[in-house]
Amino acid sequence: MFSSARRWLRNNRTPIAVGVGVVGAGYVVTQYVLSKLNDARERMSSDRIAKENLRRRFEQNQEDCTFTVLALLPTATTNIVGALNTEQITYEIQQIKGSAKSLKAGSAESTASPPSIADTTMTEEDGKSMASLQSESGVHASQITTPSPFAAAGDAGQQDGGVHRTRKTKRQLWDDLTISAVTRAFTLIYTLTLLTMLTRIQLNLLGRRNYLSSVVALATGAQQATISLENNDDDNTEQDYGSDFDTNRKYLTFSWWLLNKGWMEVMHRVESAVRTVFGSLSPRDLVSFDRFGELTMEVRKLVEGATPEERRASDWLRFLLPPQDQEDEVIRQSGIMEDNAMQGGSSQPSPAALRRLLDETADLIESPAFSHVLTLILDAGFSALVDKKLAAEAFELPPQEAFPMPGSSDLRRTRLILLPKILSVLTRQAHVIGNGMPNEYLQDMETVRALEAFAAVVYSSNWENEIRDEGLMDTAVHAGKEEERQDKGKQSLGGEQSIVMVQPQGGGFKGAWERAVENKS
Template sequence: MIASTRRFLKRNRTPIAIGFGVVGAGYVATQYVLGKISSAREGMSRDRIARENLRRRFEQNQEDCTFTVLALLPTATDNIMAELETERITFELQQQKAAKLARNGEAHLSEIGSAPPSVTDDDGRSMASLQSESGIHASQMGLPSASAAGEGLQDGGQQVSKAKKTKLQLWNELKISSITRSFTLIYTLALLTLLTRIQLNLLGRRSYLSSVVSLATGGMEQSTISLENNDDDNPDQAYGNDFETNRKYLTFSWWLLHRGWKEVMLKVEAAVKEVFGSLSIRDDISMQRFSELTLEVRKKVEGATEEERKEGKWLQYLLPPREQEAFVLKESGMEAEVTPTSLVSISSSSITPLRRLLDETSDLIDSPPFSHVLTLLLDAGYSTLVDQKIAQQAYKVPPTSDIPDLNAPRVTEIVDVKPVKLPIVLAILTRQAHSIGNGVPNEYLQAMEQVRDLEAFAAVVYSSNWESEISPMADEGSTVLVPKDETAEVVPAEAGQDSVIDVGTTTTFESAWGKAVETAEKGKVA
């Protein structure tokens, strides 16, 4: 038996060896393939978790932007309200009416407080509508009542004879002030919304890239990138590891809140005077006419053509010139002592993180996508003011939809409605100015945030220009790879992309924005 077995093995040793070789090779290949499949599954699982974490972090960033705008907007609103005192002009008109009634003895002093001032009966009705529609009384401004003013005028006859502006001048000032104030608040809100999106998304990107660099240079101690900030008291984790730089960078919104709005107001005021200046307070104005005049103001402020809007420069309203940067830091409380000789630009001899953030912010503001998105935000703001509030409250146009589509093309043909007196429209504008600046909830901010291109703009800011942040973070000679799949949920990605990219191949902001717009257009067609 043993001998026969030996003879069999001897005769067939070659086929048997080949068979064992094939089986062994098959086993090794199978184990290799199974290992690759298992590794791929683990990698896909990690990528999926990272994408989900990045998506949640990006969405949280946008919510932070909303709350930040709501927190900062009242500061600019108070400054604008203090500069354009529409209610005080209204009170001066009431004072003149009180003085006239006191001199002529046409009414008791107790009736003076409720009687609207006027030059003619028509003006009286206009003033009454202005006061009732705006819902603002002198007592709400901390001003004396009209009856108290009448008593004061009786006690001091010299105050009555004191040189004052005529009622026509006051009405013209009221017209320009109420329109300018509402329009300026819309521009300020749109600019603040975009500036905040840029700032917080740049800092959010720094946080993400800081985690990437930490993972790449620190070995494989952790298997996933930490993207979430669950500790409210840990700002470093939320926006990178340079908390002081981030604080200084965020304080540059001070410029728009305290200086930039005024430049915007002067530009808007000049356009309003040119467009609305010829209107008389006694004129009837149709809704279509008011919309056309509003569009004319926008053309003068933003540009009449698409090319002019793209070339429009908004940087001077949002960030200070370099020689004023130290001044902004001082005024915002970031620098305890700044001497006059030290009010110079932040040193650029060594490219500091703050300098990089400010330079990139300036580039983003000067980019064509910024002007494009700003135009869409202003469309949403003016649509809410003119097509909804004024149309419904002044012209009694019934709402067409509870949830209007702000991304749809704006309807230029306006339903033919009965014209109304200009003071009625001014009254709505006076009241809406408070809603734009201090509304709770703020319908104008909500309308702007419904613009899809705003989130696309934020996503491109969040995911572009990786190398500018990674290069100073990473050690020299180290290779840092950014998982491209993790940005697929934020920025529309083209099919067939690799799973990872080197930071040196990252596209510019403009090309990334172009791809995002192209993908969005394809989505609309589909």
């Protein structure tokens, strides 16, 4: 039997060898294919996790922006309300009216010359509007002690101990009240909008630095786990916004300029436009809803520009960032030096890193995309003030419907109210804009989708330049350049499966924004 088996194997050794070879090769090929499929599956899973973490980190960044704006806004509000004290002017008008009534009752037979028409013929609606200005603003007349910024020079001399005092007439005070109420509300809208844009730029630039720091740390073997994009430790501020905490802290304090200096330039520009547009109105003028909207648009054209070219040419940078020769003064005024001295800190942040952040911020502010998004956010802010609050509280109009009933637009055009009623609503809304909690105006601004798109482009552009500028390119391991170009800017760093979503070479912020606009359209 064994001899026959040997004879059969000897006679069929060639087919058997071929069969064994085919089976072995098939097994090897199968194992190779399965390993490649497993690698691809793991890579796809890692990419999906990285993208999800990046998305979640970006969303957390935007929430941080909202809370930061709400924390910083009261500082600017206090300054603006202090400079434009509408309640003080209201109190002075009430004093003049009260003294006029007392003079009329106690000196009916006096031979003195009669008061002027502006002092004696104010209507009953004026008195009601005065009470409304006082009650709706939340400030009682007895609480007002600061002098009006629109007071005459003689008033200031009287308060300083001078003998001569020149009192303003009621009409002059009403003119001041109109300018003050409108300027204050509009200035707060502009300040809130600029603070929102600046905060989005600052926190998204630092969020980008944090993500890149995690990627490079992973690529160089500093950490063996997946990229950490979330900060679960409230005390770990370095992980939250990059590794250079002192530089990041100094960079964030540059919002001090807008809160303490820039708002004054904004106020002066707005006040000049308001005087030009609203200066001819009197307290007895009847104003329609559409008319006030037209006046508001005229003010905006003077402040922002009437055409897209003029809006792009507007110099918003000087409101948001100081000149370079005043940057050290901003850092000193913010109190960082004293804090570091008290904590015994000796680390010196890199001037080059801070300079890069400030320069990129200035480039973003001067970009056409910034002007475009700023206009859209201002549209939302003024719409909330005029189309919602003023329409409902001053003109008592129903909410604007998506499909208005016939004749409803005629109602908006023909409804007329006295100017003081509008001023009373603007006086109250100024406090809502600056101190509202929750802040309805900020919520409406953040519903503008272009704002999130702008933040996303800031977060995701210029990553290659950031790595190069920080000196990290030499330590990062680049793999598959041809594959990354075909994969629309996906770059693999390091031996681990971590993905950095970057723009193609030469793209930058401008190219990324153009692509975002094209995708949206």
